[in-house]
Amino acid sequence: xxxxxxxxxxLAPGPTAVPAEVLLRIAAPTIHHRTPQFEQVVAGVRExxxxxxxxxxxxxxxxxxxxxAMEAGIVNTLSPGDPVLCVxxxxxxERWMKxxxxxxxxxxxxxVEWGRAVDPAAIRAALDRKPSTRAVLVQASETSxxxxxxxxxxxxxxxxxxxxxxxxxxxxxxxxxxPMDRWGIDVLVSGSQKAFMLPPGLxxxxxxxxxxxxxxxxxxxRFYLDLRRERTNxxxxxxxxxxxxxxxxxxxxxxxxxxEEGLPSIFxxxxxxxxxxxxxxxxxxxxxxxxxxxxxxxTGVFVPEGVDGGKLQKYLRNxxxxxxxxxxxxxxxxxxxxAHLGYTGDFDTLVMLSALEMALSRFGVDVxxxxxxxxAQKIIAEALPAAAKS
Amino acid sequence: xxxxxxxxxxLAPGPTAVPAEVLLRIAAPTIHHRTPQFEQVVAGVRExxxxxxxxxxxxxxxxxxxxxAMEAGIVNTLSPGDPVLCVxxxxxxERWMKxxxxxxxxxxxxxVEWGRAVDPAAIRAALDRKPSTRAVLVQASETSxxxxxxxxxxxxxxxxxxxxxxxxxxxxxxxxxxPMDRWGIDVLVSGSQKAFMLPPGLxxxxxxxxxxxxxxxxxxxRFYLDLRRERTNxxxxxxxxxxxxxxxxxxxxxxxxxxEEGLPSIFxxxxxxxxxxxxxxxxxxxxxxxxxxxxxxxTGVFVPEGVDGGKLQKYLRNxxxxxxxxxxxxxxxxxxxxAHLGYTGDFDTLVMLSALEMALSRFGVDVxxxxxxxxAQKIIAEALPAAAKS
Numbered sequence: 001x002x003x004x005x006x007x008x009x010x011l012a013p014g015p016t017a018v019p020a021e022v023l024l025r026i027a028a029p030t031i032h033h034r035t036p037q038f039e040q041v042v043a044g045v046r047e048x049x050x051x052x053x054x055x056x057x058x059x060x061x062x063x064x065x066x067x068x069a070m071e072a073g074i075v076n077t078l079s080p081g082d083p084v085l086c087v088x089x090x091x092x093x094e095r096w097m098k099x100x101x102x103x104x105x106x107x108x109x110x111x112v113e114w115g116r117a118v119d120p121a122a123i124r125a126a127l128d129r130k131p132s133t134r135a136v137l138v139q140a141s142e143t144s145x146x147x148x149x150x151x152x153x154x155x156x157x158x159x160x161x162x163x164x165x166x167x168x169x170x171x172x173x174x175x176x177x178x179p180m181d182r183w184g185i186d187v188l189v190s191g192s193q194k195a196f197m198l199p200p201g202l203x204x205x206x207x208x209x210x211x212x213x214x215x216x217x218x219x220x221x222r223f224y225l226d227l228r229r230e231r232t233n234x235x236x237x238x239x240x241x242x243x244x245x246x247x248x249x250x251x252x253x254x255x256x257x258x259x260e261e262g263l264p265s266i267f268x269x270x271x272x273x274x275x276x277x278x279x280x281x282x283x284x285x286x287x288x289x290x291x292x293x294x295x296x297x298x299t300g301v302f303v304p305e306g307v308d309g310g311k312l313q314k315y316l317r318n319x320x321x322x323x324x325x326x327x328x329x330x331x332x333x334x335x336x337x338x339a340h341l342g343y344t345g346d347f348d349t350l351v352m353l354s355a356l357e358m359a360l361s362r363f364g365v366d367v368x369x370x371x372x373x374x375x376a377q378k379i380i381a382e383a384l385p386a387a388a389k390s
Numbered sequence: 391x392x393x394x395x396x397x398x399x400x401l402a403p404g405p406t407a408v409p410a411e412v413l414l415r416i417a418a419p420t421i422h423h424r425t426p427q428f429e430q431v432v433a434g435v436r437e438x439x440x441x442x443x444x445x446x447x448x449x450x451x452x453x454x455x456x457x458x459a460m461e462a463g464i465v466n467t468l469s470p471g472d473p474v475l476c477v478x479x480x481x482x483x484e485r486w487m488k489x490x491x492x493x494x495x496x497x498x499x500x501x502v503e504w505g506r507a508v509d510p511a512a513i514r515a516a517l518d519r520k521p522s523t524r525a526v527l528v529q530a531s532e533t534s535x536x537x538x539x540x541x542x543x544x545x546x547x548x549x550x551x552x553x554x555x556x557x558x559x560x561x562x563x564x565x566x567x568x569p570m571d572r573w574g575i576d577v578l579v580s581g582s583q584k585a586f587m588l589p590p591g592l593x594x595x596x597x598x599x600x601x602x603x604x605x606x607x608x609x610x611x612r613f614y615l616d617l618r619r620e621r622t623n624x625x626x627x628x629x630x631x632x633x634x635x636x637x638x639x640x641x642x643x644x645x646x647x648x649x650e651e652g653l654p655s656i657f658x659x660x661x662x663x664x665x666x667x668x669x670x671x672x673x674x675x676x677x678x679x680x681x682x683x684x685x686x687x688x689t690g691v692f693v694p695e696g697v698d699g700g701k702l703q704k705y706l707r708n709x710x711x712x713x714x715x716x717x718x719x720x721x722x723x724x725x726x727x728x729a730h731l732g733y734t735g736d737f738d739t740l741v742m743l744s745a746l747e748m749a750l751s752r753f754g755v756d757v758x759x760x761x762x763x764x765x766a767q768k769i770i771a772e773a774l775p776a777a778a779k780s
Contacts, residue, residue, distance in 0.1 A: 008419065008421070010419075010420065010421065010422065012422050014632065015420045015421075015422060015423065015632065015635060016420075017419070017420065018419065018420045018636075023417040023418070023419065023420075023636075024417055026416055026417055026636065027413040027414055027416055027417035028413070029398065029400075029407070029408065029413065030400065030405045030406075030407065030408045030413075030583070030589045030590075031398070031400065031405075031713070032400065032402050032405060032713050032715075033405065033590075034715075035707065035713070063453065063454050063455050063458070063590065063591050064453055064454055064458070064614060065453050065614070065631040065632045065633075065634075066631075066632070067613070067614050067631040067632075068453070068454070068614040068631075071613050071614045098613070099613045102611050102612070102613045102616075103611045103613075104611065191632070193420070193632060193635075199420045199634065199635050199636035199637075200420075200423075200453065200632040200633060200634055200635055201453050201591045201634030201635075201636070201637055220611075221492050221493050221494065221610075221611070222492070223457070223461050223488070223489045223492045223493075224454060224455070224457050224458040224461045224615075225614075226492075241455040241456075241457040241458075242404065242405065242455045242456070242457075242581070242583060242590040243455070243590060244455075244589065244590055244591030244634070244637070245405060245583075245589050245590055245591075246408075246413075246416065246589035246591070246637075247589075247591055247634070247636075247637075317425065323421070323422050323425070325422075325424075
């Protein structure tokens with residue numbers, strides 16, 4: 001038994017909901033990519049992506065998942081045996097590490113407790129100990145633990161050294177302020193199914209001048225992910241290999257919407273939905289996964305003792321139409337992760353909190369209906385403009 | 391000035407036209423990929439892809455262009471220094487070679503004149519000379535020269551040796567009979583924007599048992615393109631990394647249409663459109679690029695002396711709405727390539743031949759209207775069922 005009609009609320013930290021306008025744009029007839037018509041689309045997204053990445057450099061578009069772009073960051077800037085420092089505070093930090101090992105890099109792990117952010121002092125100490133470290137690899141937003149790492153502070157450390165800062169911004173770019181050029185990030189990666197309000201299938205990557213210089217010397221092999229070739233092509237408003245044409249139509253549409261809303265408004269919205277969700281969760285007596293350094297992309301909550309998180313997640317999906325993510329590894333069955341990024345509005349957050357209260361009550365948790373949503377409403381209402389009273 | 395309404399006929403050898411039903415399916419709301427709902431979609435395409443690839447083994451779906459899948463073939467089965475034999479008879483043969491060199495393989499080139507197919511005897515001789523050759527890399531259909539290489543005969547040579555046969559079937563799978571298991575192909579690759587009637591963004595790759603065995607020993611580094619990880623996930627009806635969800639919806643729809651039409655009917659249609667196009671081109675006095683071993687995916691014709699092929703192609707696109715491909719490298723400005731694969735019907739071929747006649751006349755070529763289409767009609771009509779006369 002489920003709500004009928006079962007309206008679906010996709011509140012996972014990617015894929016996120018895609019606006020109907022974008023879906024319909026994606027459904028436009030495929031045209032050939034080696035045409036002035038398509039090159040015009042690429043020229044448009046090329047400039048708009050720079051604004052979203054806050055860089056004057058090129059942002060390259062790959063037909064791949066975000067993982068492909070992470071790998072592109074590594075293989076384009078490093079050589080076998082290069083020492084790198086990987087911040088490992090969750091599943092995606094772990095992915096940086098596995099990738100770096102796959103390519104024969106000399107990997108130093110900086111382990112971070114799940115739910116906590118890395119301490120920049122630990123990075124400084126590691127780089128002081130090993131100044132030959134060629135790169136620091138970190139997540140801006142570690143999606144698996146709903147934590148925000150202090151990228152700005154880390155960049156202050158790497159900027160003055162011969163060490164690249166490689167940032168997985170998959171759930172950070174277009175969610176919160178990560179000004180690539182101003183902070184001095186060397187490699188910044190994102191993916192279409194996050195803030196970009198698109199289905200998965202595209203990934204984005206931008207390199208700083210010194211990362212491009214490193215690309216000239218990097219010895220790791222790459223072909224499909226060779227960014228020098230992609231850059232040469234981008235400068236002619238095309239791509240090295242056949243691009244995911246229809247997704248790029250959608251990208252043009254979605255970037256238009258993003259820039260019309262404006263980055264400051266998007267950042268404020270994600271921050272507000274994060275605060276509303278946290279307030280709502282606390283009001284229902286739930287414990288937060290990332291108490292101190294929360295990501296505005298996604299909030300993690302521990303499910304109450306005695307409740308099976310996997311079953312709760314399925315109940316939310318199948319009976320109420322609300323899709324949130326579960327926990328991974330040590331968080332499996334214990335955590336729900338609720339997204340704020342992309343095409344997510346204030347009412348989606350209220351829907352989710354209401355659904356969570358009702359679902360918990362069905363799992364035998366003593367819930368006073370309305371407390372979670374009310375706490376969230378309070379925060380959302382603060383952002384409302386005053387009404388004209390006459 | 392252009393025809394109004396300018397109806398567009400996409401007759402390039404990829405991207406090819408996408409049926410409206412597939413476009414609309416792609417526009418369905420994005421759902422989360424780690425759900426039983428999406429796993430069911432994957433389970434469906436998983437079985438259907440085996441039928442199209444004519445293999446009992448797994449066909450893996452990557453979020454990448456076809457080039458990504460070609461690279462996956464190399465990095466999953468080979469190790470640095472491995473001797474490989476690359477058949478280089480066009481742009482895509484050249485790509486195999488560049489890729490193999492990028493990864494430090496010991497590359498032997500088997501050059502083939504553009505427009506000609508490789509002679510299997512030359513492959514046999516090369517392998518006899520160097521029995522340690524680990525793989526032969528070849529195109530089934532070399533899209534740039536519109537040639538079909540004799541994969542069946544090549545497989546007869548590699549099958550009995552310790553040499554893998556790696557086939558770029560990007561414009562061959564679902565176009566013509568390339569029965570992977572029956573012929574003994576070890577790696578077979580294709581892409582969504584070809585016979586699969588989808589926009590670009592997905593690539594497919596299947597490995598034989600001995601290629602999977604090679605994958606266990608292969609030392610080339612790979613992460614995003616690691617097929618062992620993809621296979622483990624596919625066996626749970628999912629993918630290692632976030633899949634291109636909406637394109638996979640479209641894939642389910644398109645595979646359904648393909649299997650409903652049936653492979654024999656599709657192969658017969660592509661063959662018929664090739665024969666019709668060739669007959670039409672010859673009737674207009676054009677010379678064929680691949681006189682002896684034509685690909686049923688695409689026909690290449692030389693433009694008449696004195697006509698600029700690039701301008702002719704643009705005229706066809708902008709004035710008449712007919713998109714064909716031009717020539718590359720030595721064929722640039724001299725060749726048009728006209729596709730038969732995917733969602734291409736008999737009348738599309740007639741439209742294209744009519745358009746070509748009219749365009750040529752505007753470029754000052756002495757054309758007798760109707761000769762090209764008439765020659766094609768004759769071939770198409772032979773395939774028509776008899777009419778009930780009473």
